[in-house]
Amino acid sequence: MQRRILLAAALAAPAIARAQESWPDRPVTLIVPYAPGGSNDVVARLMSPGFAETFGGKAFPVENRAGGGGAVGMAAVARGRPDGHTLLVSSASNHIFNHFVVPNQGYDPREALSAACMWVDVPxxxxxxxxxxxxxxxxxxxxxxxxxxxxxxxxxxxxxxxxxxxxxxxxxxxxxxxxxxxxxxxxxxxxxxxxxxxxxxxxxxxxxxxxxxxxxxxxxxxxxxxxxxxxxxxxxxxGVEGYVVRSWTGLFAPHGTPRPILDRLAETSRRLLDSANIRARLTDLASEPIWMGPDETDAYVRSEWDRWGPIVRQAGVTNT
Missing domain, CATH: 3.40.190.10 (Periplasmic binding protein-like II)
Known part of the structure; x- marks a missing residue:
């Protein structure tokens, strides 16, 4: 049995590698889990053309799926295929806070989603x-x-x-x-x-x-x-010492998305955020680039999760 499993994995490996190399082979949808016009939506539409240009003209359309404080759009990605063609433009509100405020969503964002990178800090x-x-x-x-x-x-x-x-x-x-x-x-x-x-x-x-x-x-x-x-x-x-509440925008994919795809998204994002035109636009929006790669973004999200869980529970905030 073990030999058959190893053989199947060996035979599948070239196909997986080819899929990663050819990615993207169709449009990549950036799902924003809020209505148009918010911070996430604005940043997603700012980044979209640069992705399309980088990846040979493949479209990176922004799709707004509002509802449930961001839960509707987030669930669509969390339960999606991990092939790199459906991504989530996420924020602290839906990624962390909403989980504690609206219990029993059916999945844990820390396990259902893989971080590609952090984009910006929204004060x-x-x-x-x-x-x-x-x-x-x-x-x-x-x-x-x-x-x-x-x-x-x-x-x-x-x-x-x-x-x-x-x-x-x-x-x-x-x-x-x-x-x-x-x-x-x-x-x-x-x-x-x-x-x-x-x-x-x-x-x-x-x-x-x-x-x-x-x-x-x-x-x-x-x-x-x-x-x-x-x-x-x-x-x-x-006078309110240590008072910090960060609202960020980052890019995530369904868990299981190949790491090379996440790395390409992260590196492309880093380059775009370093470009003069995007930096100037973010300055106009009073937002600042805070690029982090996959591992650092994942660690940051988990640390914020641990920080805010007790605060939400102590404040007694619910939306049930």
């Missing part, structure tokens, strides 16, 4: 409507302590900006009420209108409103100031 921003009368984090904390229960908006339950708000509550002891929206677009409309006075949002989404003085930036949930926006303060430097 989370704490913002307020000017009518609230606060201009920094400490002023907000004082306002909330005087008015417990003040609402803060996010783009949805279980998203990175929702968890950023919950972590701020836990670290500072303030009492705020979560107001979930169906995405960053509707939330942006309401924070600009003053319907909700405080929000945590992906910085690229709210950046035009900040630069147009329609909302006030109170701080970023980053470990240090952005190179592209050095005047934007962090929340940590304003």
């Amino acid at each position: 989370n921003a704490l913002v307020a409507h000017p009518s609230l009368g606060v201009s920094n984090v400490q002023e907000l904390l004082a306002k909330v302590r005087a008015n417990p229960g003040l609402g803060f908006g996010s783009s949805g339950t279980g998203t990175s900006n929702h968890l950023a708000g919950e972590l701020l509550k836990m670290r500072t002891g303030i009492d705020m009420t979560h107001v979930p929206y169906r995405g960053g677009g509707p939330l942006l409309n309401d924070i600009v209108a003053g319907t909700v006075q405080v929000a945590v949002m992906n910085l690229p989404t709210v950046l035009p409103a900040i630069e147009g003085n329609r909302v006030r930036l109170l701080g970023l949930a980053t470990s240090e100031r952005l190179r592209s926006r050095p005047s934007y303060p962090t929340i940590a430097e304003q």
